[in-house]
Amino acid sequence: MIEVRDLTKTYGSVTAVDAATFTVATGQAAGFLGPNGAGKTTTMRIITGFMPATSGTVRVDGFDVFEDSFEVRKRIGYLPETPPLYLEMKIRPYLHYVAALKSVPRSKVKDAADRVIHQCGLEHVAHRLCGNMSKGYRQRIGLAQALIHDPSVLVLDEPTIGLDPAQIIEIRELIRNLAKERTVILSTHILPEVAQICSKVVIINAGRIALESEVSELTKNRTLEEVYMGHVSGEALPTGGAEAGEGNNNA
Amino acid sequence: MRSLLAIAWRDIRSVFVSPIAYVVLCGFLVLAGWFFFNLIGNFNAMVAQYSSVQGYDTSWLNLNDAVVAPLIQNLSVVLVIVVPMITMRSFAEERSMGTYELLFTSPISVASMVTGKFLAGVFLVTLMIGLTLVFPGILLYYGNPEVGLIATGYFGLYLMALSFVAIGVFTSALTSNQIVATVTALVISLLLFVIAWPAEQSAGWVKETLLHLAITEHVGTMIRGVLDTKDLVYFVSVPVLFLFLAYRTVESARWR
Numbered sequence: 001m002i003e004v005r006d007l008t009k010t011y012g013s014v015t016a017v018d019a020a021t022f023t024v025a026t027g028q029a030a031g032f033l034g035p036n037g038a039g040k041t042t043t044m045r046i047i048t049g050f051m052p053a054t055s056g057t058v059r060v061d062g063f064d065v066f067e068d069s070f071e072v073r074k075r076i077g078y079l080p081e082t083p084p085l086y087l088e089m090k091i092r093p094y095l096h097y098v099a100a101l102k103s104v105p106r107s108k109v110k111d112a113a114d115r116v117i118h119q120c121g122l123e124h125v126a127h128r129l130c131g132n133m134s135k136g137y138r139q140r141i142g143l144a145q146a147l148i149h150d151p152s153v154l155v156l157d158e159p160t161i162g163l164d165p166a167q168i169i170e171i172r173e174l175i176r177n178l179a180k181e182r183t184v185i186l187s188t189h190i191l192p193e194v195a196q197i198c199s200k201v202v203i204i205n206a207g208r209i210a211l212e213s214e215v216s217e218l219t220k221n222r223t224l225e226e227v228y229m230g231h232v233s234g235e236a237l238p239t240g241g242a243e244a245g246e247g248n249n250n251a
Numbered sequence: 252m253r254s255l256l257a258i259a260w261r262d263i264r265s266v267f268v269s270p271i272a273y274v275v276l277c278g279f280l281v282l283a284g285w286f287f288f289n290l291i292g293n294f295n296a297m298v299a300q301y302s303s304v305q306g307y308d309t310s311w312l313n314l315n316d317a318v319v320a321p322l323i324q325n326l327s328v329v330l331v332i333v334v335p336m337i338t339m340r341s342f343a344e345e346r347s348m349g350t351y352e353l354l355f356t357s358p359i360s361v362a363s364m365v366t367g368k369f370l371a372g373v374f375l376v377t378l379m380i381g382l383t384l385v386f387p388g389i390l391l392y393y394g395n396p397e398v399g400l401i402a403t404g405y406f407g408l409y410l411m412a413l414s415f416v417a418i419g420v421f422t423s424a425l426t427s428n429q430i431v432a433t434v435t436a437l438v439i440s441l442l443l444f445v446i447a448w449p450a451e452q453s454a455g456w457v458k459e460t461l462l463h464l465a466i467t468e469h470v471g472t473m474i475r476g477v478l479d480t481k482d483l484v485y486f487v488s489v490p491v492l493f494l495f496l497a498y499r500t501v502e503s504a505r506w507r
Contacts, residue, residue: 048356049356050355070358078356080352081349084349087348089264101254101257101353101354103254
């Protein structure tokens with residue numbers, strides 16, 4: 001369960017997210033759509049507790065991301081825009097390391113690693129270096145680390161980017177299965193993907209929530225493309241790199 | 252505690268699977284060996300020269316003053332330069348690689364992250380300084396230096412290295428650019444080295460303060476074999492201060 005209420009995030013004078021409100025229920029997969037720089041990544045980073053909101057609240061499984069940050073972090077699996085890999089590490093040790101960070105009990109680390117390696121189709125490469133893997137594999141390792149502690153909430157920032165068509169089908173199937181008893185929010189630019197995986201759509205445009213609706217209702221007499229274009233066209237993109245996040249304060 | 256050690260262990264491993272650890276350790280040992288070789292050579296020459304003079308008292312010539320003390324001083328200069336290079340990656344690399352997001356969305360406290368990073372650096376400098384103990388070992392085997400003096404001197408050197416590690420972890424937390432982190436750490440560490448230079452010309456509280464701030468003064472007393480609480484307090488407060496600053500920096504980075 002993810003409940004976002006009046007969420008606002010400003011970077012200096014740039015408002016990246018403006019009073020966003022939406023909910024994603026347990027057992028639901030929500031597709032988070034919007035043009036580049038609309039505030040998708042920022043919203044997801046706030047949901048995961050990576051950065052605090054300027055105002056508004058986010059609750060994950062009933063816990064406030066700011067007040068009960070650790071409870072939220074234990075329950076969330078997060079695949080960032082760039083998979084957070086240590087390039088000099090081999091895949092299995094990397095997953096063991098992430099398991100330790102996520103406080104997976106020591107006795108269950110190996111099983112957890114085996115499980116996600118299987119789920120993400122990494123069996124044949126588990127002994128190889130993260131740095132030697134292709135974009136698609138890096139994406140899968142990123143997904144594996146997000147799943148290692150069997151989280152009840154999944155936040156996935158463009159999970160299928162860089163995958164080949166066969167992998168995309170596998171990963172979509174995996175996410176669909178995971179969503180049965182979990183809460184999933186995923187951002188994407190591929191509209192058919194939303195129709196295939198998600199039961200809900202949230203469209204964000206220039207920091208504001210333009211639409212929050214069930215997929216089945218939307219597509220009764222229109223295509224998803226038409227719905228999307230109807231909600232994002234005509235609006236100017238926000239100036240400044242809302243999605244760039246911390247990019248600017250790096251020396 | 253477990254995640255703290257996991258972070259430290261991962262950092263240590265990553266240094267040893269890349270050439271960094273080997274280059275740093277070898278380089279440090281090559282320089283240390285060169286210092287030792289020359290100091291011993293000079294010592295031999297001095298002994299030969301003075302003892303050729305009839306009736307000259309050579310009892311003031313000893314291995315501690317002529318070899319161990321300058322060796323430790325030379326090593327401390329090398330540490331000023333090398334330690335920032337081994338600590339530069341600690342937070343800066345996590346930031347530039349995007350693994351920062353993994354750390355900050357995991358249930359780990361900032362204190363564990365900072366301590367874990369610090370411990371990883373401590374492990375490396377322990378290894379570096381530990382390996383140079385072979386030189387006092389050679390002296391002990393062939394000569395008769397005073398062990399206590401060597402011990403306090405090395406202890407001082409080690410404490411100084413810990414301070415540099417803390418400074419390096421702090422500057423690494425400031426930026427995602429490792430060169431910026433290195434240079435900043437180098438400047439702070441070197442400043443602590445040379446801050447007492449104007450002490451000779453000053454007087455009163457200015458002089459006192461400068462001498463208290465200078466890391467060389469505190470190592471100096473320990474090289475002379477004096478274990479003073481004043482110095483120990485200094486060597487506890489410097490790492491604590493910089494680790495605290497690192498903690499604040501890491502914590503506040505998310506608010507910007």
